[in-house]
Amino acid sequence: MLDRLREPWSDQRAERTLGALASLVLVLIALMIIFVAIRAWPSFQHNGLGWFTGRGDIDEQIGRQVNGGANPTAADYRIGAWPLIWGTILTTGLAVGIGLCFSVLAAIFIVEFSPGGLRRVIVPVVRLLAAVPSVIYGLIGILVLVPFVNNHLVSEGRKESVQYVINLSGTGLLVSVVILTVMITPIMIAIIVDALYAVPRGWKEGAVALGVNRWRAMWTVSVRAARPAIIAGAVLACARALGEAIMLSMVSGSKGFAPNPADGITFIFEPLRPLASTIVEDAESLNAPAVQATVYSFALLLLFSAFTMSFCAWLAKQPMKKYGIRV
Amino acid sequence: MAVTPSAEPLRPLRPPRKRRVNESLRTWRWTDRIAFVLCWASGLSLCLIAAAIVVYMAVKGLQFLSFDVIFSRPLPSADQQGSGGFWDAIVGTVLLTIIGIAIATPIAVATAIWVVEYGRPSWLARAVESGIEIVAGTPDIVIAIFGLALFQQGIFAPLSFTAQGGAVFGRSFLTAGAMMSLIALPMVFGATREGLQSVPAHVREASYGLGKTKIATIRRVLLPSVKPNISTGAALGMGRIAGDTAIVVVLLGATLRIDPEGSVPGVGLLRGTGGTLTSYVYNNSPAGEGNAPQKAYAAAFVLLLVVIALNFAVDAIAKRGAKTGLESTRLGA
Numbered sequence: 214m215l216d217r218l219r220e221p222w223s224d225q226r227a228e229r230t231l232g233a234l235a236s237l238v239l240v241l242i243a244l245m246i247i248f249v250a251i252r253a254w255p256s257f258q259h260n261g262l263g264w265f266t267g268r269g270d271i272d273e274q275i276g277r278q279v280n281g282g283a284n285p286t287a288a289d290y291r292i293g294a295w296p297l298i299w300g301t302i303l304t305t306g307l308a309v310g311i312g313l314c315f316s317v318l319a320a321i322f323i324v325e326f327s328p329g330g331l332r333r334v335i336v337p338v339v340r341l342l343a344a345v346p347s348v349i350y351g352l353i354g355i356l357v358l359v360p361f362v363n364n365h366l367v368s369e370g371r372k373e374s375v376q377y378v379i380n381l382s383g384t385g386l387l388v389s390v391v392i393l394t395v396m397i398t399p400i401m402i403a404i405i406v407d408a409l410y411a412v413p414r415g416w417k418e419g420a421v422a423l424g425v426n427r428w429r430a431m432w433t434v435s436v437r438a439a440r441p442a443i444i445a446g447a448v449l450a451c452a453r454a455l456g457e458a459i460m461l462s463m464v465s466g467s468k469g470f471a472p473n474p475a476d477g478i479t480f481i482f483e484p485l486r487p488l489a490s491t492i493v494e495d496a497e498s499l500n501a502p503a504v505q506a507t508v509y510s511f512a513l514l515l516l517f518s519a520f521t522m523s524f525c526a527w528l529a530k531q532p533m534k535k536y537g538i539r540v
Numbered sequence: 541m542a543v544t545p546s547a548e549p550l551r552p553l554r555p556p557r558k559r560r561v562n563e564s565l566r567t568w569r570w571t572d573r574i575a576f577v578l579c580w581a582s583g584l585s586l587c588l589i590a591a592a593i594v595v596y597m598a599v600k601g602l603q604f605l606s607f608d609v610i611f612s613r614p615l616p617s618a619d620q621q622g623s624g625g626f627w628d629a630i631v632g633t634v635l636l637t638i639i640g641i642a643i644a645t646p647i648a649v650a651t652a653i654w655v656v657e658y659g660r661p662s663w664l665a666r667a668v669e670s671g672i673e674i675v676a677g678t679p680d681i682v683i684a685i686f687g688l689a690l691f692q693q694g695i696f697a698p699l700s701f702t703a704q705g706g707a708v709f710g711r712s713f714l715t716a717g718a719m720m721s722l723i724a725l726p727m728v729f730g731a732t733r734e735g736l737q738s739v740p741a742h743v744r745e746a747s748y749g750l751g752k753t754k755i756a757t758i759r760r761v762l763l764p765s766v767k768p769n770i771s772t773g774a775a776l777g778m779g780r781i782a783g784d785t786a787i788v789v790v791l792l793g794a795t796l797r798i799d800p801e802g803s804v805p806g807v808g809l810l811r812g813t814g815g816t817l818t819s820y821v822y823n824n825s826p827a828g829e830g831n832a833p834q835k836a837y838a839a840a841f842v843l844l845l846v847v848i849a850l851n852f853a854v855d856a857i858a859k860r861g862a863k864t865g866l867e868s869t870r871l872g873a
Contacts, residue, residue, distance in 0.1 A: 221753075221755075221756065222755050223753075223755075224753050224754045224755055227754070227755035227758075228654070228658050228660075228754075230650075231650050231651075231653055231654035231658065232654050232658065232664070234647055234650040234651060234654070235650065235651040235654040235655060235664075235665075235668045236664065236668065237647065237651075238651065238668055238671040238672055238675060238725075239667060239668060239671045241675070241722070242671055242674060242675065244686075244690065245678075245682075245683075245686045248686055248689040248690055249682070249685070249686055249689065251689075252689055315582050316582075318575075318578050318579045318581075318582040318583075319579075319582040319583050319586055321579050322579040322580060322582060322583035323583065325579075326576065326579050326580065326583070327583055331583070334587060335583055335586060335587060337852070338586055338587050338590040339586065340851060340852075341590050341594070341848065341851070342586070342589070342590050342593075344779055344783070344847050344848065344851040345593060345783075345844065345847065346782075346783030346784070346785065346818055346843060346844075346847055347783070347785060348783075348785045348818045348821045348822050348825075348840070348843075349593075349597065349821070349840050349843065349844055351822070351825065351827070352821055352825050352836055352837070352840050353593065353596065353597075355825055355826050355827055356825070356826070356833055356836075356837075357596070395589055398586075402586075426567070426568050426572060428568070428572045428575050428576050428579075429572060432575070449677065452677045452679075455679060456678070456679020456680060456681060456682065457679075458679070458680070458681040458785075458786045459785040459786055459789070459818075459822060462827065463822070463825060463827040467827070489679055489681045489786075492681050492682075492685055492790075493681060493786055493789055493790065496684075496685070496688075496789060496790045499688070508685065509685065509689070512681070512682045512685045512686070515679055515681070515682050516678065516679075516682050519674075519677050519678050519679055519682065520674060520677075522677060523670075523673055523674045523677040526673075526677070527670065527673070
């Protein structure tokens, strides 16, 4: 047996073995969808489309599921996930929106305006920001930014005005979005910088020869040509932000509350909790079938969104291939 | 007219020196000037944020770091004096990283070789490439919760602890390491594929010309030449594994101490639960149960050093190749 392994492989055998190993990834993805969907099914079955709506306090609903124990009744499965979905949309949307403007400017700076010395510093800086683990971002958020917001930005009057509904303690939308933006910009910057470098030199030189300044040449030629990459970067950053669980569970206030934009300035201080953080926090009580179904249904929604994002990024990258640019 | 050979040998032409265009901002329109200033501001603020994070973590970390805290085992205690250090967390991080990368590297390298060198049928090769992109885009928390569902099946019982009633616990170093390999897989795959694609075709043809089979060429010619790429990918993947928290919390149990399962020394450790530096920081932050910010700072500083070292080890491994230094494979996009 061992002798057979030691003798040189034939090409066919090697091709088949390697091909089988490669297809393992596809099998895993299929397994991922199947396993998560099977465990999530009871939750969708009991709630129907009401699953996506708001049905009162979601923390109370999950608490009841935990207390339901091993033999939950049909009523225990009841859940309306809208506050969590809204929390996810808010944090992701705001962070990607702010991060996009910021990273386009930063990418233009890296490619066009930064002097050589500064460029040698800023590239490792971007990589460093991408490498810092989310738990460290969370730690800085909860020990530095949250106390700062609590002490200096949220006034006592504001706290009292909402004290019967929620407790403002500094954790919430503002800090979540700020840190999430810092976490996802490196990804966008990397992709946009790649694309800006890949724009043929002649295009921009043509613009400069016609007499526009460097910023105009960048903005009207390079950035325009790199638009697909910018969209692809934003979509990938979106996928990253959707799945961010640990940092957000530390700084978001971890309360199943849907911040209301109609509240004015108070809105940005309101606590929330996105889907991914809910999964982390309820992973302890997965033994109760009702909680299990709920948590896996959140995971299924995240999985579905992530797949959609991957597909959108692929779509967005297609025009770039025309120019032979690989991003 | 015959061309007379010049007395001096032709010197290679030097490329023209790049000269900076001295463009005065004063000729710019004010909207352009604002944009210019905004570009500088965003670039500089990136540097400032990074510097602030590193300096703050270093100051706080060094303040609370001591020999004792690193090398003593954690103890469950409400009192900060008695709760020990985070030696177990360091061991957990090292162990988990090794398991994860040991699973990820062979699979990723084999996949990359198959996609680049064989890639038939082509629809399957395309599907595999997209599949890896999908895995890269899947949130780690979803991977973790999928791992829990997978490894709680009876067939995987030997990998973890089995309760009295026959329920499989599904949480252990082995199961967590297996799922961690999915986090590292796209990075190793991307780096290896990049390396293989940059090997010129004539290298392969020379090998075939000498009568080598394809697989022999791969083993003796291609693999040695992409070794730096594989190491790059592996180092980046290890950085990602060491920095991941969600999988540790869900699949490793995130316990304070390493809890071997069963009496066999090595196997018991792998089947048991434990914690890593990330879960230690998470649990000791004000959001967790421990609430010992000093120890969280110290552990976070060690973690930051490990992750930075792994990410910048890459530069030492692969000096050439990187054009901008910001290739998206390096950031795990």
